[in-house]
Amino acid sequence: MNKKRVAIIGAGIIGVTTAYELALKGFEVTVYDKNQTCSEESSFANGGVISPGYITPWASPSIFKRLLKEQFAKHASILMNTPSLETMRWLSQSIKASKSERYWRHRQALQKLALMTQSRIRELIQSLGIEVEQTQGFNIIYRSERHFELAKSSLPYLTDQGVPFQILDKLALQQKEPAIESETAFVGAIHLPEDQVINCRQFALALRDEAEKLGVNFEFKSTVEPLSADNPRKLVVNAKPMFFDHVVVCSGMGSLKLLSALHLPIPMTPVYGYSMTAIIKEPLDAPKCGIMDEKYKVTIARQGNRIRVGGVMEFGGDPKVHNPKAVKTLYKVLEDWFPKATDMGQHVQIWKGARPMLPKGSPIVSATPHPGLWLNLGHGSSGWATSCGSAHVLANMMNQDISSTDWLELSLA
Numbered sequence: 001m002n003k004k005r006v007a008i009i010g011a012g013i014i015g016v017t018t019a020y021e022l023a024l025k026g027f028e029v030t031v032y033d034k035n036q037t038c039s040e041e042s043s044f045a046n047g048g049v050i051s052p053g054y055i056t057p058w059a060s061p062s063i064f065k066r067l068l069k070e071q072f073a074k075h076a077s078i079l080m081n082t083p084s085l086e087t088m089r090w091l092s093q094s095i096k097a098s099k100s101e102r103y104w105r106h107r108q109a110l111q112k113l114a115l116m117t118q119s120r121i122r123e124l125i126q127s128l129g130i131e132v133e134q135t136q137g138f139n140i141i142y143r144s145e146r147h148f149e150l151a152k153s154s155l156p157y158l159t160d161q162g163v164p165f166q167i168l169d170k171l172a173l174q175q176k177e178p179a180i181e182s183e184t185a186f187v188g189a190i191h192l193p194e195d196q197v198i199n200c201r202q203f204a205l206a207l208r209d210e211a212e213k214l215g216v217n218f219e220f221k222s223t224v225e226p227l228s229a230d231n232p233r234k235l236v237v238n239a240k241p242m243f244f245d246h247v248v249v250c251s252g253m254g255s256l257k258l259l260s261a262l263h264l265p266i267p268m269t270p271v272y273g274y275s276m277t278a279i280i281k282e283p284l285d286a287p288k289c290g291i292m293d294e295k296y297k298v299t300i301a302r303q304g305n306r307i308r309v310g311g312v313m314e315f316g317g318d319p320k321v322h323n324p325k326a327v328k329t330l331y332k333v334l335e336d337w338f339p340k341a342t343d344m345g346q347h348v349q350i351w352k353g354a355r356p357m358l359p360k361g362s363p364i365v366s367a368t369p370h371p372g373l374w375l376n377l378g379h380g381s382s383g384w385a386t387s388c389g390s391a392h393v394l395a396n397m398m399n400q401d402i403s404s405t406d407w408l409e410l411s412l413a
């Protein structure tokens, strides 16, 4: 039997995991990416957090109060440059999505994808012998009593989802994290023992090698032209037309341009974030688990012999220009919790990336009204944590050729 030919556009973490799952199902896969290797854009230096216990849509019921309040704060987790009309429209869609019932629906969808991702990544690391930087356990630290109490009140939800947790007082957190700065005021933490931090780019590069062993063909330095509405399964790459049985768009923020002629409702916007990576000076002064500072929404984790601090949501502005206020927030949070972990001297890498974000906060993993055209995009702030789950769901749908736009009801009900 002839194998179905699939083109995947994009070799970020979503494209690579999708390629691998489709190859396992017997598709003949070619991946195109405009960069010279995989994981060069949003998947490059992200926080690495895979936390089904913490994952939430960006548009939570309280986010907009925070957005307004933080514009005047010295250290902010959300920054708003002069908003365009488009950004304002996007924010108003987000407000609708943050209404309680929709918020919980999207949160549940994200959590299901994250749980699937967590177990699939473990399976792949073990069965394929992938060597990747990783740490076990995630601590969410609360600086205020009010936020800690609020978080504790939603813990029964984690119990229902089968996510183990422990409530830690100050002493218990200090026992888990002996290097934590005791002078910094906090009220307690929630420890998620099963959740992890894993180097996303390292994993993507390793899985690309494994996908190649299954016959996947990666074509780098290959920019795909915007798809035509007449035949979206015809790709034009470097002025050459090519035809496929299926096309999967996994192109992060590049998806908007690729799909512009098809008029699909994809209200995606780039929400910029930053990471700072530095060599660890003394391992005993660095965190053991992943850390989330809940006030500033900043993560701190080891990645091998380096420490990575990630966070900040910035709307608008120039993707290439670093906002000093954002970088200051990362430095402040590291300084507050692990001041001796690095000397902040040479070799500090500051990275700015775009989260491909939909107002609802959960991704689109689905067929489209165009036969043979599929989408796996809009993973926002949790693309790594939902990557393998999304790839698995999409590969199953394509294998059965299910044509539906409601992946959640079909695949995860």
Ligand SMILES: Cc1cc2nc3c(=O)[nH]c(=O)nc-3n(C[C@H](O)[C@H](O)[C@H](O)COP(=O)(O)OP(=O)(O)OC[C@H]3O[C@@H](n4cnc5c(N)ncnc54)[C@H](O)[C@@H]3O)c2cc1C
Pocket (backbone or CB within 6 Å): 009, 010, 011, 012, 013, 014, 015, 032, 033, 034, 035, 038, 039, 040, 041, 042, 043, 044, 045, 046, 047, 048, 049, 050, 222, 223, 224, 225, 250, 251, 252, 253, 254, 255, 258, 272, 273, 274, 275, 299, 310, 311, 352, 353, 354, 355, 356, 377, 378, 379, 380, 381, 382, 383, 384, 385, 386
């Ligand atoms: C600061 C920061 C921290 C983050 N931390 C975390 C975290 O801790 N945990 C987590 O789960 N997520 C995190 N994220 C989010 C996560 O990084 C993203 O959701 C994820 O990387 C998106 O992956 P992607 O494959 O969809 O996009 P990308 O990685 O951007 O890949 C898309 C690819 O498509 C290619 N492409 C686009 N257009 C074309 C074209 N026309 N032709 C050919 N190729 C094309 C691009 O070159 C690119 O390689 C973070 C993001 C940021 C910015």
